[in-house]
Amino acid sequence: MRIAELSRRTGVPIPTIKYYMREGLVPPGERTGPNQARYGEEHVRRLRLARALVEVGGLPVASARQALTLIFSSGISEFDVLGKAQYALTPPREHTEDDAWDEAAAQVDDLIARRGWQVKPGNPARRTLADALATLRRLGQDDYLDLLETYAETAESLADTEVRAISRRGDLHAMAEAIVIWTALGDPVLASLRRLAQEARAARVLGGTAEETA
Amino acid sequence: MRIAELSRRTGVPIPTIKYYMREGLVPPGERTGPNQARYGEEHVRRLRLARALVEVGGLPVASARQALTLIFSSGISEFDVLGKAQYALTPPREHTEDDAWDEAAAQVDDLIARRGWQVKPGNPARRTLADALATLRRLGQDDYLDLLETYAETAESLADTEVRAISRRGDLHAMAEAIVIWTALGDPVLASLRRLAQEARAARVLGGTAEETA
DNA sequence: TAATTATGGATAGCGACACTCTCTACTATC
DNA sequence: GATAGTAGAGAGTGTCGCTATCCATAATTA
Incomplete structure (x- = not known):
């Protein structure tokens, strides 16, 4: 062709x-x-x-290249394909390390330890999470940080389902592809569903109706 | 000052x-x-x-302006603050309407109906979700679409917790602010936690260790 | 009080990014 | 044999989020 x-x-x-x-x-x-x-x-x-x-995933072209190279390269082991995919799919961010950030980073470490998660120290999601939590602190939203436990629980059950679904694929190449696709596209899927569910829940709790077209 | x-x-x-x-x-x-x-x-x-x-939220400046205008404007009712926040916080996307998209849109409608969610037809998350699902179809990942049920369930319980936490705030202004903040920053928080949980779960299921530094 | 520094406001410029256009020397097709 | 398509490379374009410069004026400092 x-x-x-x-x-x-x-x-x-x-x-x-x-x-x-x-x-x-x-x-x-x-x-x-x-x-x-x-x-x-x-x-x-x-x-x-x-x-x-x-x-759809909103990745920078450079990150997409990394992810694609990973998928279509031979000689990956199933033990590190996920880690490498996460590295490729989490574009680097620069951040400010102040008191709020240090506290947030400690909170992340604590959460990971408390849940018994085994996470490599270099996983970029650690830093992204610390950034977001530090920002919430700076905005005075730290009284809501107990929600974090719910978020973590949610993430855990989700990850469980996902990993089981992925590991059913026998072929390593198909597995790598599915990991990249679902890691990248899962974010917008989840975000959309959260918004939809929020509106539905809010309609119930706050008594709003669904007729208004905003 | x-x-x-x-x-x-x-x-x-x-x-x-x-x-x-x-x-x-x-x-x-x-x-x-x-x-x-x-x-x-x-x-x-x-x-x-x-x-x-x-x-942190990665919003375009124009979207941030909308959200801020919403928060700091008087005369909002609690019944539509969430809807308007979602409108502001979901940047517009252009998409291709083909067969896969139509099927995906139908799937979204079906999901919303099945869950008994009351969602306004104009909620932009509907379209974002349809886009993502259509893309998954086009990539031949539709055999995984049963995961969607898990995602929806997850989103629902999350939204429940969030809406209850937010509605405890008596002040309408504080509520609007919390909605915007948590809608925008909740996405990266959730995404990070999902990645961390995925790595932890994968280590267990696939038998990898956490020592390697990738 | 004189020199320096800061301020608000407007306009123009910059660097990154994701394309998009143009050109050239070919090749395929009608 | 005329027309259209092709690979590859370089330059150009539009958008976005800043950043630099300039001006008239005000505040601060020596």
């Missing part, structure tokens, strides 16, 4: 495909001449995946 | 404060001369909040 068909089948414009190839999200095609190359089904899948991570 | 102190107390650089004022995230100070103005505690709070929404 040539680039026009690749574009047609994925819905990605040709210039964008070329850009993604330059950025390494998609490998070059198999060369058949000075200005000719052939693309296969793997290109289609990989391009679709790239698009999903960037558009 | 003048702008230098405002900057010092919030940690936001003066040029950025000026930019935020231009963009309407923070109102102008009380004028006392041709080139003098006075700022108060509300400016401090509002600026801190703006910073949190943009930096």
Whole structure:
């Protein structure tokens, strides 16, 4: 298949495909001449995946490349595919380390220990969480921090279901792909569901009706 | 207080404060001369909040403005503050309506009906969710869509806790503020916790150890 | 009081990012 | 043989979130 068909089948414009190839999200095609190359089904899948991570998952192109490289590389072990996926899918943030941040970081460590979670010290989610909790402190929302326990419990049961579902896939490659997809797209899914559930719950508790169109 | 102190107390650089004022995230100070103005505690709070929404919550400046305007406007009723907050906090996305999208939208409607949720037809989370589910379909991950039930259940219990916690705040203004903060910052908190829990669970199920530093 | 520094407001510029356009030397197809 | 498509590379574009500069004026300091 040539680039026009690749574009047609994925819905990605040709210039964008070329850009993604330059950025390494998609490998070059198999060369058949000075200005000719052939693309296969793997290109289609990989391009679709790239698009999903960037558009729906909201990942920076560089992070998407890392994740795609991970999936389509041979020689990964199932023991570190998840960790590596999380590294790739958590774009770096810069933060301010002040008192509130130190307290928040301690709170994160405490939570992880209390739940008996085994988490590598380098997991970037630690830092992201500490950032968010520190911000909540600075905004004077620390009286709500007991909600954190509920959040953690929720996350735990969710992760349990997810990991079990993923580990049922025998093929390591399919597993890696599913991990990346569900880690990246699970966030917006969960966020949307939370908003929908919030509105439904609020309608009940606060007595609002669902008729108003805001 | 003048702008230098405002900057010092919030940690936001003066040029950025000026930019935020231009963009309407923070109102102008009380004028006392041709080139003098006075700022108060509300400016401090509002600026801190703006910073949190943009930096940690990752909101576009325009969305943050909407949310802040909502919080600091008088004359909101508790019946629609949540709806309006959700509108403000869900940045618009463009999407492709194809077969997969139609199916996904139907799936969303079905889920909402099945759960007995009362959700306004215009809630932007409906569309975001349909987008994500359609993408999962296009990626051939629809065999995992039964996970959606778990996600929904999770979201429901979470929303329940959140709405009860928020409604305990008597003051309407404090309620509106808490809703905006927790809607925006809850997403990264939840996402981080999910990643941490995933790693912990994966270590157990897949037998990996937590010693490797990836 | 004179020099320095700060202020509010407006306009312009900057760097990152994700494309998008253009060009060239070819190749395929009608 | 004319037209359209192709790979690859470089430059250009639009948006976003700041950041720098400038000006007239006000406050602070020597």
